[in-house]
Amino acid sequence: MASPDRSSPERRLKTALELFHGGRFADSAPLGEALREEGLHDIRLHALLGELHLLQNRLETAREHLETALRAESDSVPGSVRLRALLADCHRRAHRPEAAAALYRALGRTALAAKLQAAQAGEYRLHPPAAERGSERTPEIALPWIGESPVPVIEARLSGPQQSLSVRLAIDTGVGETLLDPAVAGPAGVTTFGDEGIHFPAGPAGRVQHGLLRHLSLGTLDIGNVPVQVYDTRSSLARLLPFPVDGVIGCGLLSQLPTTLDYGKRQLQLGGRAVTDGSPLYLAANQYPLLEGRLNDRINTLLFLDTGLSGTGLALPLSTAGAADVDVLVDAEGVGFGIQNRLSALPFVCDSVAAAGARRQRIGGMLLRQFRLERQFGFRIGGLLGDGFIGNGRLRLDFGTMQVAVDAGG
Incomplete structure (x- = not known):
């Protein structure tokens, strides 16, 4: 005989939460969606679904669930801070800088909030523009890697109000916003907004200056309003590469269009066909x-x-x-x-x-x-x-x- 607990919404919600906490998103999501379709209204369920959808860049659905959870939360509940941080990230990805900045500011991330306020025209202004999300293809460029190092490094051009300069930028999916060394950030006219702590995944902590770069060129692709973090990349990568590296491109920029790192051909490909077979x-x-x-x-x-x-x-x-x-x-x-x-x-x-x-x-x-x-x-x-x-x-x-x-x- 089946146990009555097995079909209990509370028990199934706890199972969905346990699966999520264990990093088993593909198993957690169907349980959560089934409970939503059955009409369960629970702060924990909305928070769970909001984060699952955010992790998958389903931004409008994520926003709806996170806002529903926050309306039911109290500021005295510890989880409300986490929910606000998730909602701030959601607004930023969805190109709603004012809403994101307000939440980041309330969370104490004032430098990031100021950067978003300064980029009211939008971050990562691509020209030629990328196709809409879900489109089959976007304009494509291929950039060769420099030297024989196993780490991908490409040539790029930074442009500010008064100066343009050629730089070498590494490619690293473990980095978020583009990192720029102070030696090139200043001449390129990067506007800074204050510093913030940063932690590397398997290494020490440090501090970065939040900044905004007016213009970055990668081959024939021009990108305006590039959010950056000013950090001493030349010394930090000195033991990894045989030549100075002026910065690092991370997933903040790479997330704007399909990306291929081809280690056989030693080239970075941006744009092209959407990945639908992965x-x-x-x-x-x-x-x-x-x-x-x-x-x-x-x-x-x-x-x-x-x-x-x-x-x-x-x-x-x-x-x-x-x-x-x-x-x-x-x-x-x-x-x-x-x-x-x-x-x-x-x-x-x-x-x-x-x-x-x-x-x-x-x-x-x-x-x-x-x-x-x-x-x-x-x-x-x-x-x-x-x-x-x-x-x-x-x-x-x-x-x-x-x-x-x-x-x-x-």
Whole structure:
């Protein structure tokens, strides 16, 4: 006989929440949507659905659920701060700068709020313009990588009111807004609005200056009103690259149109056909691209796609490494590099990694002594997926269709 609790809305809501907290979005969402269709009105359900839709860039539906949850919340409830932060991110992605700025200001992020207020014409003004989300194709450009470094670096041009200069910019999906070194931000006329703390996924904390760049050119693509963060990239990337790097392009800009990182051809492709044959892609905190992975055919876990984690395929905390039963090489030392951080840790080998439609065998990785992202957003992230997983293949990202694919090298 079936247990009466099994069909209880409260029990099913708790199950949906537990799945979400475990990073199992694809399992949590159907349960939540079924409860909504049955007419359940619960703050927790609206908050859950709001965040799930935001993670998938379904912005109007996310806004409706988050606002419904907030109307029922009290400022004295701790969750209200989190809901306001999610709603602020939602407004920003939906190009509602005034609404986003008001919420960020109330949350104490005054520098970010001032930057949004200054970009009233909109962030990331593309010319030629990108196609509407869901369109099959946008204008396409291909930019070759500089030098022989495994880290993608391209040439770009910054323009301000009085000066234009050529720069070298790395590409890193682990970064949000574009980072610019002070040595080029000043001459390019970047307007700054104050500083804010920043934390790198597997490294130390630092501070950035929030800024707005008037004009960025990538080949034939011109981008106006580019939100940037001024940070010392030249010194922080000095051990990773054989030449100075003036900045880093992250997912803030890459999310504006379909993107391909082709490690075989050594080129960045922007625009082109929408990705419709990939796996689910999620975006947390307007910065962190997430995807589902399966390790050693033992566990499914959410992974942060961080191509800036150079020189390794995986980085896992002990909790994930133990559950996946990876082979730790106790007599060796592994070294990886990221922004402002040289990672030294025990290396391991994962016999099988499946993610983004690709499967790789015997992938090298590193055990993380600290992994602050694991529970930071209210759901579990099981580790980082680095450029070693892509190998000589192609990484295709599309934040319009919210799909990601890794193709074999040709």
